[in-house]
Amino acid sequence: MVDIKIVNAVLSSLTATFKAAAKSVVKLQKPELVKDIGETRAIVSTIGFNGVLEGNVIYTLSEDTAKGIVGNMMGGMMEITEIDELALSAIGELGNMISGAIAISLEKIGYPINITPPSVVRGADMTVSVNGSILKFSGFIEETKEIDVYMVIK
Amino acid sequence: MVDIKIVNAVLSSLTATFKAAAKSVVKLQKPELVKDIGETRAIVSTIGFNGVLEGNVIYTLSEDTAKGIVGNMMGGMMEITEIDELALSAIGELGNMISGAIAISLEKIGYPINITPPSVVRGADMTVSVNGSILKFSGFIEETKEIDVYMVIK
Numbered sequence: 682m683v684d685i686k687i688v689n690a691v692l693s694s695l696t697a698t699f700k701a702a703a704k705s706v707v708k709l710q711k712p713e714l715v716k717d718i719g720e721t722r723a724i725v726s727t728i729g730f731n732g733v734l735e736g737n738v739i740y741t742l743s744e745d746t747a748k749g750i751v752g753n754m755m756g757g758m759m760e761i762t763e764i765d766e767l768a769l770s771a772i773g774e775l776g777n778m779i780s781g782a783i784a785i786s787l788e789k790i791g792y793p794i795n796i797t798p799p800s801v802v803r804g805a806d807m808t809v810s811v812n813g814s815i816l817k818f819s820g821f822i823e824e825t826k827e828i829d830v831y832m833v834i835k
Numbered sequence: 836m837v838d839i840k841i842v843n844a845v846l847s848s849l850t851a852t853f854k855a856a857a858k859s860v861v862k863l864q865k866p867e868l869v870k871d872i873g874e875t876r877a878i879v880s881t882i883g884f885n886g887v888l889e890g891n892v893i894y895t896l897s898e899d900t901a902k903g904i905v906g907n908m909m910g911g912m913m914e915i916t917e918i919d920e921l922a923l924s925a926i927g928e929l930g931n932m933i934s935g936a937i938a939i940s941l942e943k944i945g946y947p948i949n950i951t952p953p954s955v956v957r958g959a960d961m962t963v964s965v966n967g968s969i970l971k972f973s974g975f976i977e978e979t980k981e982i983d984v985y986m987v988i989k
Contacts, residue, residue, distance in 0.1 A: 804960050
């Protein structure tokens with residue numbers, strides 16, 4: 682079983698980070714324990730963590746969602762029309778901020794962890810395999826843009 | 836600049852792990868510093884690390900290479916005809932062993948790191964974006980099966 686305090690720490694970190702970094706309101710559905718990650722959207726960001734808990738924070742989003750988020754991260758001054766190396770770097774940095782916020786929240790409730798730098802994979806027909814308990818947080822950014830965040834605890 | 840001792844530690848760890856875990860001889864070309872990872876093969880395994888150095892160990896291989904490796908890891912008693920969840924788990928485990936061996940080698944030369952659990956992504960037309968110095972180790976397993984290993988140091 683995953684401690685409910687962990688679930689709440691992840692939820693509040695996600696909401697706060699999207700608000701602060703991407704000037705976006707994220708609405709999250711009730712988190713669920715899933716058996717596998719399976720198929721993903723076109724962009725997958727992975728960040729490992731170790732310490733009292735070890736595993737991965739993985740988030741996946743469509744190119745459209747990514748364009749919206751990166752545009753907001755850049756201050757909304759320019760429209761992002763394609764996902765280039767700079768945009769992927771911003772998506773990685775957002776993953777970094779999310780995981781950093783989760784790490785701070787978890788430390789407060791007695792689960793100190795250290796995170797590693799992100800890797801961002803872009804492709805088609807992707808599936809992700811991991812090992813451990815998988816908590817899935819599905820949500821919408823600005824009402825319409827879908828995003829899924831997985832907290833995998835080995 | 837990346838310390839040449841790090842390059843040698845990664846090289847010897849790769850060779851030893853493939854020999855021990857996958858009963859395979861891996862022949863590696865001269866490692867090179869590359870600007871980006873760009874396009875990958877059909878399977879990508881990522882493992883983060885932190886400590887004195889932080890970054891990622893990423894390896895990418897075709898489905899055929901994966902079938903050969905997983906078959907060898909299972910003791911060569913059965914031919915692997917498809918990449919299922921079990922095979923992907925074996926590929927993740929191999930990544931774990933490679934990164935563990937790299938961590939032990941790096942500790943010996945004064946660069947202690949901790950690794951995180953692997954994530955394995957399978958898909959098409961994949962590119963990987965990372966941030967840092969990228970050391971690329973290209974090689975062949977059993978003469979014909981291509982594999983690339985990247986050591987990314989932030």
